Amino acid sequence: MSSILLKIENKIAYITLNRPEVFNSINREMAFLFQDTLDACEANADVRAIVITGAGKAFGAGQDLKEVTDPDLNPGFKKILDEHYNPIIIKIRAIKKPIIAAVNGVAAGAAANIALACDIVVAHEKVNFIQAFSLIGLIPDSAGTYFLPRLIGFQKAQALAMLGDKIGAEEAEKMGMIYKLIPLENFEEEVNKLALKLANMPTLALGKIKEAFNASLTNTLEQQLALESKLQIEAASTNDYAEGVAAFIEKRKPNFKGN
Structure with missing residues (x-):
């Protein structure tokens, strides 16, 4: 059985971390x-x-x-x-495609x-997020020291990194760590709805939004304004922009093609 599963349907790629017997812990393979x-999805x-989600009871x-002790x-x-x-x-x-983390268990x-x-x-109410590194004498990696303070603030992020506290999905939503808590009973259904909505939106524009937000993490105001201008001009030249404007004027639902 592969440690990573890929399913593609309705323009959505579902990537599943698939080592449930070890809570989807990641090895070299x-x-x-x-x-x-x-890369294949891109x-x-x-x-x-x-x-991106996990098999079994854990996200990962x-x-x-x-592996590291062998x-x-x-x-x-x-x-x-x-x-x-x-x-x-x-x-x-x-x-340059939207990526949802559907956190289905402990992360x-x-x-x-x-x-x-x-x-x-997104996560359901039984999920916990843990910056577990300090509990074994390590520091957060995988950009934890980069994204976490930007999501929830410097003081809170540093405390979580040092203390290794469990943060439930409800608290994570309140502090801005995650977008939304989705009830467990309809978690999969709501994740699919969210993914389908994104898959039917103007894909190039979403990619440019992602590019702009990436750059905003290091740009000055002037640099960001210049980038917004560049990306907006590019977005305005797409077929999806033309379709979006036509649909708005004609008072109908747009049919975006992602180009």
Whole structure:
């Protein structure tokens, strides 16, 4: 059984972390397959939205500690970060398609930060997010020290990183860590609805929104205004923009093609 599953339907790619017997902890083979799957979704013109979730009871437990404690398997932390997690985060942010993290169970360590790097994060009420690194003498990686303080503020983020507290989905929603809590009983249905909505929106515009928000993390105001101007001119030249305006004038639902 593959450690990463991919299903494509209705213009949506569903990527499932699939090592449920170890709460989807990530080893070297899984990390590379995850990257390959993200690349395949980016290259596939039929894919207009991506959902990342976990098999079984967890979204992900982070790094497979059995791998790093086995002298025959351990690739070392430099390779783990440079070759496993950092490329995953970079790909998630670079793909110009909306990516939903559908957090279906505990998200700890690197898995939590992979989720937080996604464009939209949803979870149900039984989910916990844990910056578990300090509990074993490590620091947050997988861009945890980058995205978390930007999502919830410096003081709160640093405290969570140091203390390793469990944060439930309700609290995570209130503090702005995630977009929305979805009740467990209709979690899958609502995730699918959200993904389908994104898949039928103007894909190029969504990609440019993502590009603009990425740049806003380091740009000055003047640089961001210049980028907005550039991207808006590009968006205005798309077929989807023409369709959106025509649909608005004609008082009908737009039929976006993603181009």
